[in-house]
Amino acid sequence: MSGFGNEFSSEDPRCPGSLPEGQNNPQVCPYGLYAEQLSGSAFTCPRPANKRSWLYRILPSVKHKPFTSVPCGDLTENWNEVEPDPNQVYQHKESLRFPSFSGLHTLCGAGDAKSRNGIGVHVYTCNTSMVDRCFNNSDGDFLIVPQQGEILITTEFGKMMVEPNEICVIQQGMRFSVDVFGETRGYILEVYGAHFELPDLGPIGANGLANPRDFLCPVAWYEDRKVPTGYTVINKYQGKLFACQQDFSPFNVVAWHGNYTPYKYNLKNFMVINCVAFDHADPSIFTVLTAKSTRPGVAIADFVIFPPRWGVADHTFRPPYYHRNCMSEFMGLIKGHYEAKEEGFQPGGASLHSIMTPHGPDVDCFEKNSTAELKPQRVAEGTMAFMFESSFSMAVTKWGLHTCQKLDKNYYQCWEPLRSHFNPNWKPGKQ
Numbered sequence: 001m002s003g004f005g006n007e008f009s010s011e012d013p014r015c016p017g018s019l020p021e022g023q024n025n026p027q028v029c030p031y032g033l034y035a036e037q038l039s040g041s042a043f044t045c046p047r048p049a050n051k052r053s054w055l056y057r058i059l060p061s062v063k064h065k066p067f068t069s070v071p072c073g074d075l076t077e078n079w080n081e082v083e084p085d086p087n088q089v090y091q092h093k094e095s096l097r098f099p100s101f102s103g104l105h106t107l108c109g110a111g112d113a114k115s116r117n118g119i120g121v122h123v124y125t126c127n128t129s130m131v132d133r134c135f136n137n138s139d140g141d142f143l144i145v146p147q148q149g150e151i152l153i154t155t156e157f158g159k160m161m162v163e164p165n166e167i168c169v170i171q172q173g174m175r176f177s178v179d180v181f182g183e184t185r186g187y188i189l190e191v192y193g194a195h196f197e198l199p200d201l202g203p204i205g206a207n208g209l210a211n212p213r214d215f216l217c218p219v220a221w222y223e224d225r226k227v228p229t230g231y232t233v234i235n236k237y238q239g240k241l242f243a244c245q246q247d248f249s250p251f252n253v254v255a256w257h258g259n260y261t262p263y264k265y266n267l268k269n270f271m272v273i274n275c276v277a278f279d280h281a282d283p284s285i286f287t288v289l290t291a292k293s294t295r296p297g298v299a300i301a302d303f304v305i306f307p308p309r310w311g312v313a314d315h316t317f318r319p320p321y322y323h324r325n326c327m328s329e330f331m332g333l334i335k336g337h338y339e340a341k342e343e344g345f346q347p348g349g350a351s352l353h354s355i356m357t358p359h360g361p362d363v364d365c366f367e368k369n370s371t372a373e374l375k376p377q378r379v380a381e382g383t384m385a386f387m388f389e390s391s392f393s394m395a396v397t398k399w400g401l402h403t404c405q406k407l408d409k410n411y412y413q414c415w416e417p418l419r420s421h422f423n424p425n426w427k428p429g430k431q
Ligand SMILES: O=C(O)Cc1cc(O)ccc1O
Pocket: 281, 282, 283, 319, 320, 321, 323, 329, 340, 353, 359, 360, 387
């Protein structure tokens, strides 16, 4: 079903009439189902921010054995594992290989799930599907960016196939299980305490960027499957993992309605706005989704992409400018190569330019584009880079810094050969 944050209704076609009519809590639900509300916002949130869905299921989620603690692997919310490092940049130049790492690995983040304010950036690698096990994040929302391998996500709301160049969002508390079809890798932006929204468009007008109709959510699908050997529900709670057993599949929702759902979006549908006269526009023009903080205009995290487009700016240095930013910039690459780095950034790699860390085009990019003929040109053709931009000052984890062994200690060298072009005898009009 299409639309961003709509009030959807869905019934598994095997059970027509399973959605109660005219009320949420009939004394007895059609087909003998249990009614369960999943609240994604405080009951009392103003209407535009109020999120909830009603699930009509064969057994309620509450029927499970107690949760017990399980190992977290490389998933962490401890931002004090390593000393803060004001050094220039961190870059994972190469992508993570298989099968040396599997599961979720936290690269960086800040804030905490207990006070419901912060983010985590994780990467996942896997080559086997989840069998009789599902995941549920009590701490926040997952924005999943597949980089290699499609993932079939089964949720309580139905199934979604998500392939590289698509993204999906599984919001807080939604149970999901993932099937993979080979070596699979991607990035996850976790946000505690806010849901993703479409950015306001301001003077752009009523249309553009990511259009609401291009967001897709699943249709109801259920299985009435007993699992006598035990079905495991993994719960991420206050930064740690817990597991509980139940003897049936949690994907037993026959019908549901509401505006709190998982969803996916194909990045090829992004309607790109760009400069058509001169100068380089800030990358906020490429914001797909934003998780707003309480400060006006300041995001907990924005999801920004660098899609294929035309570069036409006159008398302009067209690639990204040199800059220092009061926001943190985590970047990843789904395919192709990134325009500001001639080489050095491979698909599946990542970089973090921390708050006020200077960065910008490498020397080759600067030299080439300072003299390039400024004809209309396709930019980023066949590529897709993205940025998680956050107002949080992120810490890198021990895994990100050491364990994964992908840190490029020489990254700073891509700027070392930058030389002065200063000419004190320069005269206006003569160059
Ligand atoms: O640093 C980066 O590569 C991301 C970025 C791109 C851009 O076009 C302008 C600013 C910015 O931070």
